[in-house]
Each structure stands twice: as C-alpha cells, then as structure tokens.
Amino acid sequence: MTSLRERKKARTRADLQRHALRLFRANGYAATTVDEIAAAAEVSRATFFRYFPSKEDLVRYDDVDPLMEAAFAAQPAGTPLFDAVRNALRDTFAGLGPEKRALEEVRMELARTVPELAENKQFSLAGIAARIATATGRDVVELDVQLCAGAMIGARLAARSLSQ
Amino acid sequence: MTSLRERKKARTRADLQRHALRLFRANGYAATTVDEIAAAAEVSRATFFRYFPSKEDLVRYDDVDPLMEAAFAAQPAGTPLFDAVRNALRDTFAGLGPEKRALEEVRMELARTVPELAENKQFSLAGIAARIATATGRDVVELDVQLCAGAMIGARLAARSLSQ
DNA sequence: CACCTTCTGATACTACAGTCTCAAAAGTTT
DNA sequence: AAACTTTTGAGACTGTAGTATCAGAAGGTG
Numbered sequence: 001m002t003s004l005r006e007r008k009k010a011r012t013r014a015d016l017q018r019h020a021l022r023l024f025r026a027n028g029y030a031a032t033t034v035d036e037i038a039a040a041a042e043v044s045r046a047t048f049f050r051y052f053p054s055k056e057d058l059v060r061y062d063d064v065d066p067l068m069e070a071a072f073a074a075q076p077a078g079t080p081l082f083d084a085v086r087n088a089l090r091d092t093f094a095g096l097g098p099e100k101r102a103l104e105e106v107r108m109e110l111a112r113t114v115p116e117l118a119e120n121k122q123f124s125l126a127g128i129a130a131r132i133a134t135a136t137g138r139d140v141v142e143l144d145v146q147l148c149a150g151a152m153i154g155a156r157l158a159a160r161s162l163s164q
Numbered sequence: 165m166t167s168l169r170e171r172k173k174a175r176t177r178a179d180l181q182r183h184a185l186r187l188f189r190a191n192g193y194a195a196t197t198v199d200e201i202a203a204a205a206e207v208s209r210a211t212f213f214r215y216f217p218s219k220e221d222l223v224r225y226d227d228v229d230p231l232m233e234a235a236f237a238a239q240p241a242g243t244p245l246f247d248a249v250r251n252a253l254r255d256t257f258a259g260l261g262p263e264k265r266a267l268e269e270v271r272m273e274l275a276r277t278v279p280e281l282a283e284n285k286q287f288s289l290a291g292i293a294a295r296i297a298t299a300t301g302r303d304v305v306e307l308d309v310q311l312c313a314g315a316m317i318g319a320r321l322a323a324r325s326l327s328q
Numbered sequence: 329c330a331c332c333t334t335c336t337g338a339t340a341c342t343a344c345a346g347t348c349t350c351a352a353a354a355g356t357t358t
Numbered sequence: 359a360a361a362c363t364t365t366t367g368a369g370a371c372t373g374t375a376g377t378a379t380c381a382g383a384a385g386g387t388g
Contacts, residue, residue, distance in 0.1 A: 005355055005364075033344065044367045049346065151315060169334075169385055197374065208337045213376065 013051050015041040020058050021106045029059075029110060059110050064100075068092045072131065084135065085152070128152055177215050179205040184222050185270045193223075193274060223274050228264075232256045236295065248299060292316055 002010075019040035023032040034055055038048045052058040072088035079087070093101055126140075129149035133140040140146075166174075183204035187196040198219055202212045216222040236252035243251070257265055290304075293313035297304040304310075 003356080008355085009365085034346085035344085046347095046368080047366060050365080053346090055345070167386075172385085173335085198376085199374085210338080210377095211336060214335080217376090219375070 012041070012043060012047070016043065016048060016051055017058055017061065017107075018103060021103055021110070024059075024110055025106055059107060062104075062107065064092065064096070064104050072135070085131075176205070176207060176211070180207065180212060180215055181222055181225065181271075182267060185267055185274070188223075188274055189270050223271060226268075226271065228256065228260070228268050236299070 016037060020032070020037045023036060023040060034048055035045055037058075038045045041048075052061065068088055071091045072084060074091075075084040075087055093104075096104065129140050129145055132138070132145050132148055133142075136145075138145050180201060184196070184201045187200060187204060198212055199209055201222075202209045205212075216225065232252055235255045236248060238255075239248040239251055257268075260268065293304050293309055296302070296309050296312055297306075300309070302309050
C-alpha cells in the first residue's frame, strides 16, 4: 500500500517533469532554467535536484520505456523483427491514457531534438542493435545486426523528416 | 598578398583549434575549459571568444568542408550517388597533408561524438538529402531521396560502430 | 618618425547548473 | 500528543560559458 509520503513524492516528480516538458516545448530546452521549472512546479530549486540529478535527466527519465521493453519481449517468437518493433510501440502507446501519451510524445521529441540529449540510449544504434541481437539470438557485433539497426534509424529519421 | 596581421590572425585561429582538438581528444570536450584552451594557445581568454563565438563553434568551424563540397560537385554527371560521395571524401582527404588530415579526423570524430554538436549540418539528414537532391535533380521532399539519405546515415553509423 | 587603425590582455560582470548545509516542516509510529 | 524520520526551503558557494570595457601594444601608412 502506498503511503501519503510516497504518493506526494510521485506527484512532485510527475509535476516537475510535466511542467518542465511544457516549458521546454513552449520556450525551448536551453532557454528554460531550472529555477523556472521549480517555480512552475511550486517547489524549491534544491528539491528539483533531489528528484533529478540534472536537467538532462528530467528528460531522460522515462517510466514508459520498461513497458516498451516488456511489450517487445512479449511478441511471439517467430514475429519478424520490424513487425515486433512496430507492434511493441503500438501496444505500449495503446494502453497509456491520453495525457500520459501526449507527455511521452513531447519527451521523445525532445530526446531526439535537443543536442545535449542526442545520445539517449533508447534511440541509439547500440540500443537497437542490442535488442535485435537478443531477439534473434545473434551477436551484437555481427555486421548485419548493426546494419539492420542502422537502417532502422535511417528509416525513422527519414520518416520523421518528411512528417516535418 | 597577405599582410603580417592577416597571417598572425590565421595562425592564432589555427593554434586555437589545434590545441583545442588536442585537449578535447586527451581529456574530453566537456572537461576541457576555454581557459585551458586559451592558455595552451598562449592567448587570453577574451581573444578566444574573438575568434570563436562559442566553444562549440570551434569544433564546428571547418575549412575542409567547402573542399568536400567542390569535390562532390566535380564528380562526372553519371556517377552513382554512393560512389560520388565516396570519391569526394577520398579525393578531398588525399590532397590534404598529413597533419591537416589528422586534425580533420579528430574534428569529425568530435562532431559525431559530442552530444552538443550532434546536429552538425555536415552529417545531418537534411544536409545529405539536400546534396542528393541537387546531385540528382530531384526534390528534397521526395520519399526516396530522404530514405536514401537515411540509409546512408544508418550505414555510416553501423560501420562506425563496428570499427569501435 | 608620427599618426592611425586594429588587435590584445586584464578585469570585472552576468547567468546558469550543480553542490552543500542546516533548520523548519511534514509525514510516520508508538 | 510526543518522539522520530524523511523531506523541504533558504541561502550561500563553486565552476564555467559568454559579454563588456578600456587602456595599451602591435601592425600599417603617410
């Protein structure tokens, strides 16, 4: 059972991330200071850093990613890789609730867009290659595992670029 | 004809970049301060910022890129795109001189590696797509132009990842 | 050489991220 | 309600990027 204290902490954390993402979207990541985020969440500056060790971590922190991981693992064994990835994404977002989904989309957008966060593991070549490797029982260093991951990144980049 | 003043400026600029790249490679980008760079180049902090508006610009600044552009444009009309890109890279580096080439390689490495610099236009999807478009007389927004650019990025990522 | 123009160093300043400390406040347990 | 534990706010402090100013040095020109 969740104590009042735990609920408050969860709420403060969510508030911080929610207001931060809102401000980032409105004014940009760099132009938004930690003070502004803390003020918006009605919390002191020090408290911000108690919840997130850095400004970057606030964007990096993701409670959805584990779900995605699970959905990916839950795909039946024979599923082609691209389908498995697509299904995992679809399933995860489907069971998410509208506000949560909107937030997650902003977060992902930032993780892609903001230079300081570009190495975000969720979208890194290494991350994708690792998933491919475990899903297919191959080794990460194999050439076509890497190429497959590269192609997926490339395709996503292209798709994103076309959709503006 | 180049005046003494101009030669000194060029030299100061080159010194700053050279020492900076050396320090970046040795200690990392973030861990190297502007003061250290200025000191290494035997120049005051203020002078650093006269030559480069920011620490990032020092890495971004590139006198080789125009050469690459020219080499790419110089490829005969019928050359397949991948060959054209490869040839342009090879030709440019071939006529560069060893120290210059080493520096350029470090610079490119940093531009790829350091998060703050990730959006470097030379390696962006948009940049590659634009080159493809002009080289083939197609429109940048066409799907397969974008996909081609995406695939090239993906392939480069994969190749880089395998080579450590 | 004398004058003019441009570049430089020294220094002080602002803004922001991140750390630290301590006392007060809020939550929890008996 | 009292004692205990955890969280919070306030504020001071550090380190670094980037800006502003101004006097003096170095380069260029008559």
